[in-house]
Amino acid sequence: MKEFRLFCLLAVTLIARPAGAQQSVDALVDREIPQLVSTYKMLHAAPELSHYEEKTSAFFAAQLKSLGYAVTERVGKFDRPQFSGYGVVAVLKNGVGPTVLLRTDLDALPVEEKNDVPYASKVKTKTESGQEVSVMHACGHDVHITSMIGTAKILAALKDQWRGTLVIIGQPAEETVDGARAMLADGLYTRFPKPDFTLGLHDSADVEAGKITYTPGYAMASSTSVDVIIRGLGGHGSKPEATKDPIVVASQTILALQTIVSRENSPLDPAVVTIGSIHGGTKRNIIPDEVVLQLTIRTYKEEVRQHILASIERIAKGIAAAAGFPEDRAPIVRVIESENAPSLYNDPQLTERMAAAIAKAIGSENVIKAPPLMASEDFGHFSLDHQIPSCYFWLGAIEPSRVEASRKSGKPLPSLHSSLFQPLPEPTLRNGVRAMTAAVLELMKK
Numbered sequence: 001m002k003e004f005r006l007f008c009l010l011a012v013t014l015i016a017r018p019a020g021a022q023q024s025v026d027a028l029v030d031r032e033i034p035q036l037v038s039t040y041k042m043l044h045a046a047p048e049l050s051h052y053e054e055k056t057s058a059f060f061a062a063q064l065k066s067l068g069y070a071v072t073e074r075v076g077k078f079d080r081p082q083f084s085g086y087g088v089v090a091v092l093k094n095g096v097g098p099t100v101l102l103r104t105d106l107d108a109l110p111v112e113e114k115n116d117v118p119y120a121s122k123v124k125t126k127t128e129s130g131q132e133v134s135v136m137h138a139c140g141h142d143v144h145i146t147s148m149i150g151t152a153k154i155l156a157a158l159k160d161q162w163r164g165t166l167v168i169i170g171q172p173a174e175e176t177v178d179g180a181r182a183m184l185a186d187g188l189y190t191r192f193p194k195p196d197f198t199l200g201l202h203d204s205a206d207v208e209a210g211k212i213t214y215t216p217g218y219a220m221a222s223s224t225s226v227d228v229i230i231r232g233l234g235g236h237g238s239k240p241e242a243t244k245d246p247i248v249v250a251s252q253t254i255l256a257l258q259t260i261v262s263r264e265n266s267p268l269d270p271a272v273v274t275i276g277s278i279h280g281g282t283k284r285n286i287i288p289d290e291v292v293l294q295l296t297i298r299t300y301k302e303e304v305r306q307h308i309l310a311s312i313e314r315i316a317k318g319i320a321a322a323a324g325f326p327e328d329r330a331p332i333v334r335v336i337e338s339e340n341a342p343s344l345y346n347d348p349q350l351t352e353r354m355a356a357a358i359a360k361a362i363g364s365e366n367v368i369k370a371p372p373l374m375a376s377e378d379f380g381h382f383s384l385d386h387q388i389p390s391c392y393f394w395l396g397a398i399e400p401s402r403v404e405a406s407r408k409s410g411k412p413l414p415s416l417h418s419s420l421f422q423p424l425p426e427p428t429l430r431n432g433v434r435a436m437t438a439a440v441l442e443l444m445k446k
């Protein structure tokens with residue numbers, strides 16, 4: 001009888017344990033929320049542009065230091081030496097177990113905030129070219145920083161529930177997609193523990209606060225910046241026979257490039273070729289020497305990206321040749337490596353596991369599978385070409401009644417990067433901390 005009672009007690013304890021652990025996470029989050037909301041508002045009012053995240057990174061570093069993490073600042077080596085690397089790497093070692101990397105980005109955008117909230121940004125600064133711009137956390141990276149601080153705090157307090165090495169990084173220059181590469185180039189995986197898993201989150205401008213969405217497999221596209229320089233032979237507008245007109249060839253090239261996705265690519269492999277800028281000429285009666293096209297290519301698969309790049313070159317050169325341009329004036333196709341982002345691939349097994357753990361913490365009705373996007377970000381670099389299993393999920397951030405009204409009216413909500421993007425601090429931050437903590441505990445639990 002005694003043994004039976006003991007057995008019952010043990011069984012109840014074992015069954016109750018996950019709920020108890022979740023309760024302790026929730027109690028800690030409850031305790032931290034007021035402080036996290038004020039941290040968020042402070043960060044929101046003090047945004048910094050990509051490559052200039054000096055104060056934001058110092059604040060993030062100080063927070064993690066005070067929690068007992070071993071913190072290294074100024075991690076990041078950019079291709080352009082004029083930029084300082086404001087990356088932060090914070091390591092918390094807690095026995096033998098997996099190494100898990102969590103990433104937040106740190107930077108804001110040159111956008112003038114139009115939200116009527118007391119903590120709206122009024123920051124103005126000068127860009128590298130001397131242009132005065134307003135600055136706003138219009139992509140919500142302040143939500144990510146604050147969620148990460150909350151997660152770091154709770155995991156430090158719950159060290160008895162997990163084991164392994166936690167690496168939390170603050171990445172600069174996400175919006176310019178060169179920050180992840182800069183941190184890796186500065187020894188992120190040689191000077192610091194190399195992760196077995198990488199996790200990240202991003203706020204969503206069209207999902208309700210309180211919900212999480214996730215996409216197993218390809219979740220975001222790679223983005224490749226390409227310049228096509230069409231070099232003609234300029235001259236007087238009255239003497240076309242003495243020139244090779246790059247404006248006409250540029251026009252034909254633009255139309256012909258539309259056939260890459262529509263005629264050369266499998267419809268089952270998403271791809272976009274966008275020509276976002278065309279510049280050439282100064283005056284109506286001058287045939288210019290040159291026209292420059294600026295393109296972005298987006299794909300999920302690397303082989304599709306390579307095929308599109310080769311096609312752009314073949315088409316541009318073929319059209320110039322057909323127009324009689326000499327070979328030494330053939331178009332130049334140039335990939336701007338520093339602006340490229342890889343596709344973001346969520347390891348399907350890991351992502352389903354993370355989604356299940358998050359569902360346990362916040363309720364399965366709040367965790368929703370979502371379709372992939374053709375937008376890009378540089379988080380994919382940390383997976384080293386999909387070698388390290390990664391999971392990146394979306395954190396709903398919008399007042400639910402606004403999402404509902406938008407669904408009913410069909411009027412879209414302000415998107416990320418909009419001057420009117422307005423995350424709802426509570427419960428977005430609460431949910432970000434609960435979801436990320438649940439994901440980490442699932443991977444590192446004792």
Ligand SMILES: [Zn+2]
Pocket residue numbers: 139175416417
């Ligand atoms: Zn952004």
Ligand SMILES: [Zn+2]
Pocket residue numbers: 139140141174202
């Ligand atoms: Zn962003």
